[in-house]
Amino acid sequence: MNSQVNRRFFSAVATGAMLGLSKPVAAVSMVNPTLDIHVHLFGVGDSGSDCHVAEKVSRGFLFRHLKTMLKLNDATNGTVDQQYERTMVRQVAESELSMAAVLAQDAVYGANGKIDLTATSFYVPNDYLFEVVGRHPKQLIACPSINPNRADAIDELERCHDRKARMLKIHPPTQNVDLMDPKHTKFFFRCRELDMTILVHTGHEHSAPIFSHELAAPRKLRAALDEGCRVVACHAGSGWFSDSPSYLGKFLQLLDKFPELWGDTSVLGTAFRAQDFGLLLDSGKDVLDRLLHGSDFPFPASPVVFADRIGQDTALKTAELQNLIQRDFALKKHLGIGEASALRSHRVVIA
DSSP states (O other): HHHHHHHHHHHHHHTTOOOOOOOOOOOOOOOSEEEEEEEEEEOOOTTTTTOEEOHHHHSSHHHHHHHEEEEEEGGGGGOHHHHHHHHHHHHHTTTSSSEEEEEEEEBBBOTSOBGGGGOOSSBOOHHHHHHHHHHHHTTTEOOOOTTTTTTTHHHHHHHHHHTTOOEEEEEEHHTTTTTTTTHHHHHHHHHHTTTEEEEEEOOOOOOOOOGGGGOOGGGGGGHHHHTTEEEEGGGGOOOOOOOTSOOOHHHHHHHHHOOOOOOOTTTTTTTTTTTHHHHHTTSSSHTTEEEEEEEEESSHHHHHHHHHHHHHHHHHHHHOOHHHHHHHHHHHHHHTTTHHHHHHHHHHHHH
């Protein structure tokens, strides 16, 4: 890194460590509703949620940093599960966005199709997701997570659809899913029949242990796309500037071939993905029109890194926003894609 990038990076990290809850920034419009398509539900299971976090994750710096940043360490203020839910819902409600799609996280499943928590980094059950969304129907919509390796994957898909879910999430590198495995064809066919949008993590993963980065290669999406499914490539195949290989180009190639493929902008506002985000922003209207707004809450955006594009004063003011969902949205509005991509998120998935 050169000295200028270094200064920006450390400023961004320092800003990202601050968190509080701001007052509402604007009245939410339901005439033209906007959607953050990528907000994580999280829990440790201390409220009967059945959430699970592996010890190797809970002892890591990132986990401990996020708990501190979100102020989840006050035992007098309820369980960690409860504190996270309150913080997440409040930040959605106090942002300019109409609502957020909240993501569960399915487990790893063995060759017998049964759950394997010993191999699972973190687990947020679909039942807990529906409970949380049911308590906050004006702010949240449910995005269950279904690992197609599970023996009852199609049954779970139909159950979630019956509970009014319109989308689902798969995280191949952490859930050990090869989307190209022929055994998943029936699952994707049923997704298309039910008109369920499939969100899939693409690109390099750095927040949890993985089985293989190749499981997140955009080319793996062809299995679902060939079945006619609507697919959202989470993070648009991006990675850190230090990652190899780069998958962004492969994502862009697929956009030309599959009109039902979209990308989301979750975590692209962070320091390490700024290079790939810049390439996307400079790729032209045809690419920008296929991007959906997502924040990847609770991971904080780093507006200072984008000072060259939005101006230093604007970057610093945006970095001061304590509401992480609003900070991410404001950054992307200043970059020229926030409002349009948030409207598009709602239209593509909900409308």
